[in-house]
Amino acid sequence: MSAEDQAQQVELREWERNNASRPAPVKYKPGDHGYGPAHCVSCDDDMHPARREHGFDLCVPCKTIAEQAGNQYAR
Ligand SMILES: [Zn+2]
Numbered sequence: 001m002s003a004e005d006q007a008q009q010v011e012l013r014e015w016e017r018n019n020a021s022r023p024a025p026v027k028y029k030p031g032d033h034g035y036g037p038a039h040c041v042s043c044d045d046d047m048h049p050a051r052r053e054h055g056f057d058l059c060v061p062c063k064t065i066a067e068q069a070g071n072q073y074a075r
Pocket residue numbers: 040041042043044045058059060061062063
């Protein structure tokens with residue numbers, strides 16, 4: 001085994017150890033229960049597939065507005 005292969009194995013083991021303790025990212029496939037809607041529930045804009053995969057139902061601008069509003073009420 002070459003030094004490069006050994007280094008890659010060490011790297012892989014470290015990666016696995018670092019990632020084992022973290023919860024797996026929430027990912028939904030199209031059709032899964034929990035997959036986000038095709039359109040934002042607030043403004044009806046198209047939803048980015050990556051956001052739908054995480055089960056979000058608000059687009060980025062609406063989510064930002066909601067968070068800012070939430071922060072204002074929290075103060
Ligand atoms: Zn929206």
